[in-house]
Amino acid sequence: MKILITGSNGLLGQKLLHKLRLDKNIDLHATSIGDNRVTVKEGYAYHSLDITNKQEVYDLIDKIKPNVILNTAAMTNVDECEIKRDECENLNINSVKYLVSASKDFNSHIIHISTDFIYDGKKGFYSEEDKANPLSFYGLSKLRSEDFLKSTDCKWTIIRTIVVYGVTEKPKKNNIILWAKKSLEEGKEISVVKDQFRAPTFAEDLADACIAAFKKKKYGIFNVSSEEIISIYDIVLRVAKFYNLNTGLIKKISTKDLNQRAVRPYKTGFVLNKAKELLNYSPHSIEESLIEITKQLKKI
Numbered sequence: 095m096k097i098l099i100t101g102s103n104g105l106l107g108q109k110l111l112h113k114l115r116l117d118k119n120i121d122l123h124a125t126s127i128g129d130n131r132v133t134v135k136e137g138y139a140y141h142s143l144d145i146t147n148k149q150e151v152y153d154l155i156d157k158i159k160p161n162v163i164l165n166t167a168a169m170t171n172v173d174e175c176e177i178k179r180d181e182c183e184n185l186n187i188n189s190v191k192y193l194v195s196a197s198k199d200f201n202s203h204i205i206h207i208s209t210d211f212i213y214d215g216k217k218g219f220y221s222e223e224d225k226a227n228p229l230s231f232y233g234l235s236k237l238r239s240e241d242f243l244k245s246t247d248c249k250w251t252i253i254r255t256i257v258v259y260g261v262t263e264k265p266k267k268n269n270i271i272l273w274a275k276k277s278l279e280e281g282k283e284i285s286v287v288k289d290q291f292r293a294p295t296f297a298e299d300l301a302d303a304c305i306a307a308f309k310k311k312k313y314g315i316f317n318v319s320s321e322e323i324i325s326i327y328d329i330v331l332r333v334a335k336f337y338n339l340n341t342g343l344i345k346k347i348s349t350k351d352l353n354q355r356a357v358r359p360y361k362t363g364f365v366l367n368k369a370k371e372l373l374n375y376s377p378h379s380i381e382e383s384l385i386e387i388t389k390q391l392k393k394i
């Protein structure tokens with residue numbers, strides 16, 4: 095089976111790469127923009143690929159002829175998406191169009207990652223059938239990419255997820271758990287929102303769901319997160335308590351104090367029944383994933 099990962103330098107991309115590279119039945123092709131930032135080079139081929147470059151996408155897909163495309167590359171900075179809308183549209187929507195048309199002749203199964211930000215956050219605990227109503231351009235771009243995939247006759251799976259966290263090599267961006275841990279270890283005071291509720295997702299769980307989707311040939315939409323819906327403030331508090339760090343350094347703030355460019359949903363979180371039933375999805379709790387994260391941090 096030939097598999098192509100886009101965005102393999104990113105959080106989810108690296109997890110997928112490590113989980114698949116030692117599978118003897120898989121011919122793995124990792125791609126990301128620029129050089130490979132993953133130290134281990136065995137078990138896969140790396141190709142530099144800018145997925146907004148139509149010709150590059152066509153040439154590489156034509157060369158590899160992948161059975162599966164795991165599309166993790168995206169513009170993920172929500173405020174940046176609000177400002178650089180053309181860039182966001184190119185990366186989050188147009189690239190999906192290129193991937194679909196370039197892989198048409200090979201009947202590739204495209205697994206595409208979407209977000210809880212397609213919802214407006216008024217209800218929380220969303221199922222796959224709940225109505226989307228994005229509040230930000232990022233959310234809208236992801237919804238449009240979903241709508242495009244749904245309109246095609248290719249084999250597609252959309253996996254929506256929420257606040258993904260985990261350990262990666264040479265990360266370009268932070269995630270809530272590692273940021274909180276590092277800041278508190280350094281004795282820094284941090285301000286954290288108390289009025290946004292999420293079900294944070296361990297990157298290993300998300301990668302397992304993506305892999306199950308192609309191994310089990312499951313198509314359609316899947317909502318994938320952790321079970322528990324808690325405030326961002328409580329996520330950070332749990333990290334502090336787990337590592338026995340000074341909780342006095344964590345200051346509660348409101349969303350309005352942040353003055354962010356993009357509007358965020360108040361409360362998301364997912365109903366996981368479909369993923370549990372069809373993908374054998376079994377997410378870790380925050381504490382379970384912190385045990386794993388602690389081990390992984392010792393290795394890098």
Ligand SMILES: NC(=O)c1ccc[n+]([C@@H]2O[C@H](COP(=O)([O-])OP(=O)(O)OC[C@H]3O[C@@H](n4cnc5c(N)ncnc54)[C@H](OP(=O)(O)O)[C@@H]3O)[C@@H](O)[C@H]2O)c1
Pocket residue numbers: 100101102103104105106107125126127128143144145146165166167168169170185207208209210255256257258259266267
């Ligand atoms: N992280 C979250 O909290 C979260 C929540 C909901 C949904 N999602 C979705 O989950 C997916 C994976 O997220 P993630 O956290 O793994 O993202 P990530 O860490 O930002 O990884 C995305 C990767 O895409 C690469 N990339 C950027 N522009 C590219 C281009 N033009 N061509 C090819 N590669 C490009 C980036 O390269 P550089 O590293 O060099 O910049 C990065 O390595 C995304 O679709 C995201 O929207 C994420």
